[in-house]
Amino acid sequence: MESNNQFVVIPLQELIALLEEIFKRFRNEQNEPYHGHVNDTKKLYTRNEIATILKVTPNTISRYRKKKLLHGTKWNGVWRFSEKELIRFISGKAK
Numbered sequence: 001m002e003s004n005n006q007f008v009v010i011p012l013q014e015l016i017a018l019l020e021e022i023f024k025r026f027r028n029e030q031n032e033p034y035h036g037h038v039n040d041t042k043k044l045y046t047r048n049e050i051a052t053i054l055k056v057t058p059n060t061i062s063r064y065r066k067k068k069l070l071h072g073t074k075w076n077g078v079w080r081f082s083e084k085e086l087i088r089f090i091s092g093k094a095k
Contacts, residue, residue, distance in 0.1 A: 044080040
């Protein structure tokens, strides 16, 4: 049996678009949002959403993140913060 292993090179933007399409289809089939590897949260928030909730500017959220007071994950150029992390931050358990 002969194996024809082939590699396909895909530009990063095309790969991201492909993954987003896969997640979109997954959401439609499961009828619920996809949250990636964040298993213990029901919602992910953007920097602007967190700023609105905390009634501060988005730049303040960036400062909190840089000081490691608020932990997030960058996905497709946008910082996301889990609901669990927001609750931890609000409750004053920031490390």
